[in-house]
């Protein structure tokens with residue numbers, strides 16, 4: 001690990017038109033690291049990921065990636081620089097098959113399938129059910145299977161940094177374990193990960209460091225195994241609520 | 245025999261409608277962009293072709309080689325400067341923008357070409373015909389149908405099997421998700437509209453060879469294209485082709501029943517399909 005973050009934000013503010021959702025977010029991700037970003041519904045986690053990814057307007061200096069100021073760079077160019085996202089709600093391409101969904105990523109990836117470390121075959125080994133269903137329309141798959149396609153699609157962009165937005169949402173515990181079991185393999189290839197989660201236990205176990213967001217601000221940060229549950233509860237719900 | 249002839253002539257007419265409808269199938273059926281100026285752009289291209297043919301000895305093939313690139317450029321400009329500013333989940337902004345464009349184009353064409361009907365000079369293919377059994381076939385309508393068939397097959401293959409086709413379907417399904425998978429939605433939409441209008445360039449020449457055109461004809465073309473896409477099923481290129489055949493045959497059969505009924509019969513069949521199978525003939529079951 002080097003001392004320079006691969007991805008960082010600096011006083012990042014943003015939102016939707018006149019509605020401000022983020023109020024000065026400072027966050028960094030070191031190469032090879034997993035950080036988790038937790039917070040209640042509506043805290044601004046998804047807005048933050050979209051702001052990093054160039055899907056919402058931000059100032060150039062607010063986002064730095066591999067040493068360069070990249071805030072506001074269009075999303076498809078961020079993919080070219082090595083960012084990928086598993087969006088909240090999966091957002092797969094309806095009307096296309098499992099493999100076609102994967103091909104869109106391969107077609108536009110930073111590296112070709114033969115140069116990069118992720119191939120369809122490797123993903124079909126990791127998620128055998130996708131190999132069986134590769135020619136089925138995406139809408140015929142179960143929620144867990146769709147999440148596997150969404151993760152595969154992001155990995156086929158051959159990312160250096162992977163942003164995951166609530167990948168456990170709405171899935172059975174067994175499926176969640178199956179999906180989280182893949183994270184070490186992603187990391188071992190040198191990809192760093194930002195995990196957005198509402199499940200605090202899951203987030204702590206899977207990450208090196210943790211950030212807690214409340215109403216568009218970071219209210220707590222530290223090493224995942226050192227932060228106490230009480231501190232998290234206070235940061236998660238707001239100190240006044242926790243004491244009341 | 246009269247009915248067989250009506251069906252054959254209807255299929256041939258459907259070939260012309262398929263050429264109007266293909267671009268619409270791409271823009272409306274796949275990208276969900278409502279382009280009210282679709283027919284007017286085609287008429288504009290027809291009139292440019294007629295004027296060009298009057299001053300340059302290009303021949304029909306030469307005209308195609310000049311008009312199609314102009315059409316491609318026009319489509320690209322249309323998407324880049326008008327439609328990309330208004331695309332989004334809501335179809336209303338594109339509808340309003342292109343409605344304005346449609347009116348502006350009609351007025352511009354009236355100004356330049358007046359309300360007269362025009363057509364390309366009669367050439368050999370426009371008047372040639374041949375006979376199969378008891379049925380006479382015009383050479384030009386057969387060429388139009390064959391071109392429509394090949395264009396449909398080509399466009400369908402491009403959408404299914406190429407990087408561009410997959411990227412376009414992805415962007416149409418979820419623009420934001422496509423962007424985070426590396427697709428540049430605006431660029432791919434500009435290319436798609438360039439292809440759609442490029443096909444209209446070919447249709448424009450055939451339309452001016454087959455019959456006359458005048459600045460106010462665009463709305464009829466627009467309606468036929470819309471109807472063909474909806475009869476066939478949104479998102480299916482072959483659907484639009486089949487829809488065009490249905491429309492052509494309905495009109496030709498209606499015409500045989502009563503010369504005043506042709507167009508109306510087409511609309512009635514459209515309404516019938518809308519009432520009984522609103523998802524269209526070729527649409528995938530949900």
Ligand SMILES: Nc1ncnc2c1ncn2[C@@H]1O[C@H](COP(=O)(O)OP(=O)(O)O)[C@@H](O)[C@H]1O
Nearest residue numbers: 016019021039040041042043044045046047048
């Ligand atoms: N598309 C949108 N337009 C306007 N406001 C939005 C939009 N998406 C989210 N918001 C608002 O932004 C705030 C943060 O939402 P979000 O980032 O989705 O939170 P989280 O992902 O932490 O649940 C919320 O108040 C939400 O209502």
Ligand SMILES: [Mg+2]
Nearest residue numbers: 045046047088
């Ligand atoms: Mg969210």
